[in-house]
Amino acid sequence: MCGIIGFTGNIDAEKVVMEGLKELEYRGYDSAGIALIREDSDEPYIMKETGPVSELEKAVDKNMVSSFCGMGHTRWATHGGVTDINAHPHYVGKTVLIHNGIIENYQELINSYELRDKMISETDTEVAAHIINYYYEKTGDPLESIKKAVGVIKGSYSFCIMFSDIKGKIFSIRNVSPLVAASCEKGSLIASDVTALLKYSKKYFVLPEKVIAELTKDGIVLRTLEGKETEPEYLTVDWDMEAAQKSGYPHFMIKEINEQPEALERTIRPRIVNGKTDFSGDGIPDSIFKNCERISIIACGTASYAGTVGKSILEPMLKIPVNVYIASEYRYSDVITDEKTLCIVISQSGETVDTLEAMKLAASKKAVTLSIVNVKASTIARESDYVLYTHAGPEISVASTKAYTVQLAALYLIAAKMGEVRGCISEKEAEEFTASIGNVGKTVEEMLKYIPECKHISERMAKSRDAFYIGRGLDYAFSMEGALKLKEISYIHAEAMAAGELKHGTIALIEKDTPVVAIATQKNIFLKTISNVREVKARGAFVILICRDDETLSEDIYDICVKIPEMDDRFTGFAVAVLLQLIAYYTADGKGLNVDKPRNLAKSVTVE
Numbered sequence: 001m002c003g004i005i006g007f008t009g010n011i012d013a014e015k016v017v018m019e020g021l022k023e024l025e026y027r028g029y030d031s032a033g034i035a036l037i038r039e040d041s042d043e044p045y046i047m048k049e050t051g052p053v054s055e056l057e058k059a060v061d062k063n064m065v066s067s068f069c070g071m072g073h074t075r076w077a078t079h080g081g082v083t084d085i086n087a088h089p090h091y092v093g094k095t096v097l098i099h100n101g102i103i104e105n106y107q108e109l110i111n112s113y114e115l116r117d118k119m120i121s122e123t124d125t126e127v128a129a130h131i132i133n134y135y136y137e138k139t140g141d142p143l144e145s146i147k148k149a150v151g152v153i154k155g156s157y158s159f160c161i162m163f164s165d166i167k168g169k170i171f172s173i174r175n176v177s178p179l180v181a182a183s184c185e186k187g188s189l190i191a192s193d194v195t196a197l198l199k200y201s202k203k204y205f206v207l208p209e210k211v212i213a214e215l216t217k218d219g220i221v222l223r224t225l226e227g228k229e230t231e232p233e234y235l236t237v238d239w240d241m242e243a244a245q246k247s248g249y250p251h252f253m254i255k256e257i258n259e260q261p262e263a264l265e266r267t268i269r270p271r272i273v274n275g276k277t278d279f280s281g282d283g284i285p286d287s288i289f290k291n292c293e294r295i296s297i298i299a300c301g302t303a304s305y306a307g308t309v310g311k312s313i314l315e316p317m318l319k320i321p322v323n324v325y326i327a328s329e330y331r332y333s334d335v336i337t338d339e340k341t342l343c344i345v346i347s348q349s350g351e352t353v354d355t356l357e358a359m360k361l362a363a364s365k366k367a368v369t370l371s372i373v374n375v376k377a378s379t380i381a382r383e384s385d386y387v388l389y390t391h392a393g394p395e396i397s398v399a400s401t402k403a404y405t406v407q408l409a410a411l412y413l414i415a416a417k418m419g420e421v422r423g424c425i426s427e428k429e430a431e432e433f434t435a436s437i438g439n440v441g442k443t444v445e446e447m448l449k450y451i452p453e454c455k456h457i458s459e460r461m462a463k464s465r466d467a468f469y470i471g472r473g474l475d476y477a478f479s480m481e482g483a484l485k486l487k488e489i490s491y492i493h494a495e496a497m498a499a500g501e502l503k504h505g506t507i508a509l510i511e512k513d514t515p516v517v518a519i520a521t522q523k524n525i526f527l528k529t530i531s532n533v534r535e536v537k538a539r540g541a542f543v544i545l546i547c548r549d550d551e552t553l554s555e556d557i558y559d560i561c562v563k564i565p566e567m568d569d570r571f572t573g574f575a576v577a578v579l580l581q582l583i584a585y586y587t588a589d590g591k592g593l594n595v596d597k598p599r600n601l602a603k604s605v606t607v608e
């Protein structure tokens, strides 16, 4: 949540910061702001605007500013409403601050530093700006003032700080919230995410926690809080700018939906060696799969729905308990966890704070942690015992699409490996299962041809206020993701329901023409689901049925039927996912909504 960019160098800082803000806007778009240290004045130039970065861009008077050092912020509001005053940067005394995270003890700090009458905004960030400035005025030393301030601040933060009387320097420090940095011949950059640096450098490093970075045009110096200089560990981005552009598509979401076949190939292909699932390239030993007695899957949102599909595949195959926990719940419940627990942590961004903290809790109880992460070197990837990277490439649209299907693929690979090493399936079965995993890219490619059917459904969907997604077993797991996709981008209330559970309450909401997306791809429970479809149809629902090609059905039970190609029951999720993504996408687009940046949301949720 919130995007941060800082630049100091030998080219126009306003341009670099503005470009960076546009790349980071998916992290929050309630307001945006910029601060520039001016060459010709002791006062920094600060401009803040509510709304998207484009509003800020209009407001900035480019002719007024000549600057080679500046920083910008795009906000997802936590403390205080969406107003210009609450927007970052916050400027107190000589201190200019931008922040991503949450300062938990800000009320206590307001009291102990007697800030109540000095505050002009409602933000926790302004409190931090006051404290840094307080120590800066006392010591005149930027490093000392930052050190003293972080000594009293509790919570998660990535800070970028400039001082109005220090030209050409940006200071940064972080705790939990992410920051990456790079230097190149044009100068030094720091940002919440590598996409904002990519234009200038493919080499970057993750700023270690509680280390102060001092950026100048000549490079970046890192110092521990004790003042010891430390060397960064450089990483290289393995994708290019093109991957983070729309490339002719109207939205990132539809581009990312279309990218799924290649994303799946990249995730799956290197892990199939001689027909078997092989994690040796990931450095994951078979022992972690052999020795565990239970699996806890921890994630949020879409990633947790991928986990729910994973449970339905892993549990019947392995015959051990597999439970899926929403990370924010796991953190505050006493889930049975010990050294016999394999904890599979799923996160596209690798930065979701609830998931990260839940993983730390599981690790403290001696669980083995295996993360499934898309963003290289992100915090969850670095802090887990083992990591299985998905190779979806950057996912910019807030609504997860390709990240979901590659997460499924990773879970299926784990199932193949565990089934085999634990002797739950024969070598032949493991090879057949692995071969089917190898085919999911083709399945997805085939499903991308269903755009006309999905557009047709979306026209109907767009007229509704509510929609229900129903299914049994695996189909229920798919319906959860389908409902989330629709509601988050189209603002239509959508609810996923176990089909058999409808009659225990929710069926009361079915009226004439209420859309019900019924997913019935599992052979063994097909007729049971169809009975539930009849129940909603009898109450006037508009039924959109998704089933397999080989089912024969009487036409009076559905209004629209989409048939997916014949395949192993366990793999239908890859096909269904594409349909549900396309339905959601065309519904939101048809309503003229901002598909990639739905209201109130942000891509990376780095607050609790």
Ligand code: M6R
Residues within 6 Å of the ligand: 300, 301, 302, 303, 304, 346, 347, 348, 349, 350, 351, 352, 355, 398, 399, 400, 401, 484, 485, 488, 603, 604, 605
């Ligand atoms: O980055 P993560 O996978 O940890 O994010 C978790 C959720 O916030 C995320 O899956 C969210 O639900 C999706 N963007 C919704 O499409």
